Amino acid sequence: MAPRLIEVRQPGQDDLIGNEFVVAGFGTGFEAVVLWRVLDGNGQAIGNGDIQGAGSMGVIRDFGNTVALGHPQARGEHVTLQVFGDDPSGIHPPGPDLNTVRVTLFTSLQGFKLYQVNSGDSLTTIAQQEGQNTTENDIFEANRDRITNPDLIFPGQVFRIPLLA
Secondary structure, eight states: OOOOSEEEEESOTTOEEOSEEEEEEEEBOGGGEEEEEEEOTTSOEEEEEEEETOBOTTOOEEEEEEEEOOSOOOEEEEEEEEEEOOOTTOSSSSOSSOEEEEEEEETTEEEEEEEEOOTTOOHHHHHHHHOBSOOHHHHHHHTTTTOSOTTOOOTTOEEEEEEEO
């Protein structure tokens, strides 16, 4: 197995992202550039671009860039970030060293809080008391890796509470 020449460190699997977010990692790419794109649930690109500052000529270097999706509207949409090398031949799209990261997109995300569930809490009361323009469904979608049933949460669980513009 060949070594990976591109590795994404941020965002991580199941992280929350907004319309602008940081992609960071290490790698090497043609002319020190690696490429990125975000795919919606149907596999359609909703944003793409390049990340400057990776290594080149086989030298691996840290990179970190803020990227922007443009203006899609999403509230708790599960999307896929792809980061990869350029394939000018077009034979092996999207390109070498494909990194795939599942993230949750809130285009109006301002940040998030961490909240530890107490006895008697519901997602509705947590959204009302801790959120900012946040609904029960927003908390559910932001924590799909932790919640399987929005009506069944347990004291001690820690949830991300999206704060929305």
